[in-house]
Amino acid sequence: MNTPVISKSQIKLIRSLHQKKYRDEHGLYLAEGIKIVQELLTAYSDMIYLLVATEAAAKTIQAGILPTHQEWVLISDTELNRISTLTTPPGIMAVVKKPSYPLPETLPTPSLNLVLDGIRDPGNLGTIIRLADWFGMEHLFCSPDTVECFNPKVVQASMGALFRAQMHYTHLPEYLSQLQANQTVHCYGTALDGHNLYDIQLESPALIVMGSEANGLSDMVRSHCQQNLLIPNYGQTVTRSESLNVAIAAGIFCAEFRRQLGK
C-alpha cells in the first residue's frame, strides 16, 4: 500500500515537530532509523506516517524489513534530508502519536521505578530509558525540568526503549507525598555522602531517585528519600574522578537492585 505523495502541509507539520512547542501542540513526535522503526512496529505506539526515502526503500524492501501491512510514503532523498532531525539522515522516519499514561496511585509489589530530578542532557535521558527497559523498571517519573522524552536526541539514544517506557512528567514532591500516603514505598536517594550501596538490604517497591550531575537532588525531592545511597569508588593515593556520569550511576544502581531483589 504505497502512497507516493506527501503534501507541502505535511512537510511543514513534520518540520515543526523538531521543536518541543509544536510536539506539545500536535501531540506528535519523530523517530528515525530502521532499527528504531522496527522497534516501533512491535511496540504499542501509534504511528501516523511512515516516510521512506527512495534509496533506503529499495534496500529495506529487499531485506524484508519494511512491513508490507504498514502503509508508508515514498519520498525523495532531498525531501527526507529537509525534514530529518539528524546530520546523516538514515532514510526512514516515523511520525508518532505521543502516548499518555495515568499516574499510578500505587506501585506494584515487587517493582523497581526510577525518579529523575532535573536530568537535562538528552543523551543521558535516552540512555537511562534504554537501561530502564533492560532492567524491567515499571515507571519513570520525571520532574518538569527534566528534558522532554520526545526530544529527537532522547528518542535516538533510547534505541526504541522509549516506545515501551511508561514516562510521567509531574511535580515530584507532590506526587511522592501522595504515593507515600497511599502505600509503603522505599525511596532511595543517590548522593556522594550516602551509605555504601553494597552495605544496604534493598527493598521493594523501590523508587531510585537520580539528580542532575551539576546540582544533585533538589531539597524538596531529597526530603522524600528515606535513605541515600553511594556507589563506592576505589581510587589509589592519586586524585580521582569526583563523580560518575548520571546514566552510568543509574545503570549500576538498577543492576544492584535487580541482583538483590531478583525477578
Add this chain to the structure above:
Amino acid sequence: MNTPVISKSQIKLIRSLHQKKYRDEHGLYLAEGIKIVQELLTAYSDMIYLLVATEAAAKTIQAGILPTHQEWVLISDTELNRISTLTTPPGIMAVVKKPSYPLPETLPTPSLNLVLDGIRDPGNLGTIIRLADWFGMEHLFCSPDTVECFNPKVVQASMGALFRAQMHYTHLPEYLSQLQANQTVHCYGTALDGHNLYDIQLESPALIVMGSEANGLSDMVRSHCQQNLLIPNYGQTVTRSESLNVAIAAGIFCAEFRRQLGK
C-alpha cells in the same frame, strides 16, 4: 606571570590540533573548560600553553581558580572562539603534551584493567575513562580502531579523568598473547550469550574486555577470553531492549568486580 600575546603561528598550531593527524605529528592535544583545566593542574600532564579569554580571566582570577604560579596567555574572546573545539567556548583552553606509557609486561596483583575493542563513539570512550578512574582501574588497553583518546570529545566526556589514565593503543591479540605467556591473568569477555555475571566468582588480575555495540568482540580478541559474561536483564512478557549502551555495561561490570574483589 601574564604574557599577553599569542602569535599567528601559535594560533595556526592550535587550530591544527583539532585534527588527529596534527595531534600525532606534534604530540599535543587540547583541553577546554575550567573544571578540566583544574584537573589538569593537579595531574601529571605537561601543559604547553594555558590560554584564557578576557572575560573568563576576570572571573577565574576573582574566584581564585586560575593558579598564580602557572604562566598563562590572555587572548581576546574572538581569538579564543576561533581556536575552540566547542560550540560554546568556555573561555579557557590548555595545549597539553600527550603522555606515553610503556606497555606493562605483567599486571599488578590485585588489579582491574579494561580492554576496549573497537569503541568508536568518543562520548562512550570518555565516559568509560571517567568511570575507570572512579573504580581505580590500572590500565586501559585499546585496539587501534578504538577512537583516539585525545579527540576533543573524548577529553570533554572524560571530565579530566584522561589526565590520570594509563591509556595504551596496541594490537590486542598480540599483546594479550604476550601477557598470558608471562603471567596468569583472568580475561573476561562480554557477550549476550555469556554466563550471568552474578553467578561467577571473579578473579584478579582481571582484564574486562568490551567490544563495540555494533560488532561485539573481534574473533581474535574473543579467543583470548577464558570466560564470557552477561549482565542479566529482567524484562516482562513484552519485548525489551536488546542490549545496553557499552559505557553502561562497562560501569556495571567494573562495579561488580570491585564489589566482589574489594580494594
